Amino acid sequence: MAAQPKPLPVEGPHYLEGGGILGWLTTVDHKRVAVLYGVTALLLMLVGGTEAMLIRTQLMRPDNHVLTAAWYNQIFTMHGTTMIFLVIMPLETGFFANFLIPLQIGARDVAFPRINALSYWLFLAGAVFMHLGLVTHVLNLGTVPSGLPNAGWFGYANLTESQYSPGLNIDFWDIGLLILGVSSVLAALNFFVTIVNMRAPGMTFMRMPMFMWAILVTTILILLAFPALTVGLIFLFLDRFFGTHFYRVTAGATPILWQHLFWIFGHPEVYIMALPAFGMISEILPVFSRKPLFGYPMMAYSLVLIAFLSYGVWGHHMFATGMGPIADATFAITSMLIAIPTGIKVFSWIATVWGGRLRFTTAMLFALAFIIEFTIGGLSGIMHASAPIDLQQTDSYFVVAHFHYVLGGGVLFAILGAFYYWCPKISGRMLDETLGKWQFWLLVIGFNLTFFPMHWLGTWGMPRRIYTYAPGMGWSTLNFVETIGAYIQAVSFIVFFANILLTLRRGEKAAADPWDGRTLEWSVASPPPAYNFAVLPEGGSRDDFWVQKYGTLAGAHGGGSSAAGATAAAHAAAEAAEHIHMPAPSLYPLLFALGVFLMGVGALAWLRIVILGGMVVALSIIAMAFEYPAHGEEAAESEPVFYRGVDNRKAGMWAFLGSECVFFTALISTYMVYKSRNLAGPDAQILNIPLTSFSTFILLMSSLLMVLALAAFRRGDDKWGRIWLLGTAGFGCIFLGGQVYEFTDFYLQGLYMQTNIFGQTFYTLVGTHGFHVFIGVCWLVTLAIAGFLGKIDSKRSLAVEIAGLYWHFVDVVWIVIFTLVYLMRTVKHA
């Protein structure tokens, strides 16, 4: 390692130092936010792991009664929900991606630092909210029975309807997931814009580290998959709180709708968990093989292809619902197609390692084990991608084996490898390798002992989600073995947590580049300074840091020519550090999340708390909006805030609108599907075309006023800018007035939300659109006020442009609604 350049000296403290408690509560530094995510998710991993132990202890012997059936339901539901939403996702995106994106692409922070903090606090709020049922249960609060959620991690309707689940359990799940969904979408938006727009000048897409590719694709999946879940959860919320019938057969609806919405989200979700793991492996293997990643372009394209295909396979979770031969065959074929890009990846990883000079560090062991365990899971996946085979395997322990191999032996192994690999960078200390190897071997043995026999148990007919079984089924021995395996895994995790605690106390100090790394994060000190890079890197080649060190991508034969360069850079660093402005801390993200949490609690307890929470949210938004220009302006003068020619905020808005497309599509499709299944009462014939034609006219004209406002601000005509803005808002109000009139009219004619499935889908769709208009009006009025305060001039017209994008989007959604809902009111769709 003679060629190693010296790490840049750190001027002043690193990111973990200083600030005190308040510093952590108000932090917007991506590295600190990442640490918050990491610590929280690790604690939740303990919770989820304990739940797993309870499940396995209960199943250890036939006719066991460690847990009652009711408790068993709560424990397995929370085990799945916790591991997926509160452990794996936050560790991959919230922790590792958050920490590494700016460091790997050569930026100082993510695109929207405060939204990053907001994502974390919302995540925390959602996680706590999910578990509130335990508190109310233990303290016996309230008049309605409660407890932890208990309908499985996919919460199938109509088990989740109040008729069958009268307690608050499902409400905690429903609202908790809604909060977590908002958190995930905000984080995804943020990371997406950061990777697309803030890469170092020389870092083209094809030069990005593979982990960045994986995260980029993952964020797209999150943006375009979560809305379907959100819509499903909103329907469930309405059913449970307002007595609608979105999933009730008696009203002509069908619980299958939930399955579609859930799995349109759910299958992309498994890749939301898998792709970041693929990315981590693709970083670890080359470093410990001392070879570049094999087949980089194919690795990148296959990620994209997997993501694309993953939207077309959701039906493989629903073979048992009887979708019919055509649908079954289609979903079976698309599912099997996914094996192709996945196979490409597996072979490329093997080729990466092949012939390399391997170093069997703990991280490397986990990465290698990942390839094997994940492939086992992939193979069983291809088996039940075949519809007739799936009818045997579905809801049996075979499926449990499948997803534990892909998620445990696959994703979790990758995450653990990532801990060993990146911990030095994050904490400044090395995790202990001896303990690491103990952990690894214990886990490999325990894991396979637990999950491999499930293939047999499933094939022999043991259903999943049963709380106990009779002695004579022939399942007893393997279940016993599995539980022993689970205990071995528990020991391995105790070793892991001990390792982390010991490391933090007195672990060996980490050098900047302890593994002879290839990517830019290893070029800064461990832990990095708050501003990451004293001098922003160029990022001109793939494996940029390696090329800086050795001159070529392939081998370590080059001379250490860059050492001198590093010294020069260090000088520049010392000078530059004084001019770097990092975004100021902010308390509002925390307040915002608190408000959301209050709204959730209020929904279950006391309406007034909802209003209080809503006010806290509104105030934090306004405060954040007016906090921004002050330091945004400063940053603009001293730092390039963008590298790629488009503005971060505009890119963020467009990505958000993309996500909204899926959201409205789910609503509109539901309307069309349900419209012709209406059983009784008023139907689409009730719709008032003259009135809504007028509303349509108003909304279209408001869009005209909106662009006129923008044009005015851009030519510096503030007065007319404000007038047009207020005019737009005014037209928006007229539109809303028309809607209020329309709804009242329908009420008087006896059409309520609860009347029939036409009423519920109509009010939900059109009401949601109306709500968007309402938000738009508030936004425009705020902007107009900012205009009066002199805060908007031609240089800041972007604020108007972005609000305009939102406004026009609401307008185009209306164009679609007007056509499909109103003008096609007589058309039968299904």
Add this chain to the structure above:
Amino acid sequence: MSANIAQSAALEHEHPGVSIYVTVAVFLILLTGMELTVFYVQFLQPVLVPLLIILAIAKFSLVAMFYMHLHYDSKVFTTFFIFPLMLAVTLAISLLLLFEYLLHHLSFAL
């Protein structure tokens, strides 16, 4: 610093003038008028759905291209929007197909 200025110049995409905005508005009103015509005129009923869809796409595109500036702005944004839009449309069509089958299936069984 000069690099910054160059970049912010690249940011300034060209915007359409007021006259284009107004022209687009006129077209939007005309198209809406046509939609209503299609809706009310009896002999157009058999082709109601395709006509209405074409008209809606026209209105949608006008707003997206001129009011949301996709026509003038970086192609990146068009990509950001078109891809989700296509996905959404595909999902909607698939759902309609799936449920139609479901409905026939059920009524057949009943």
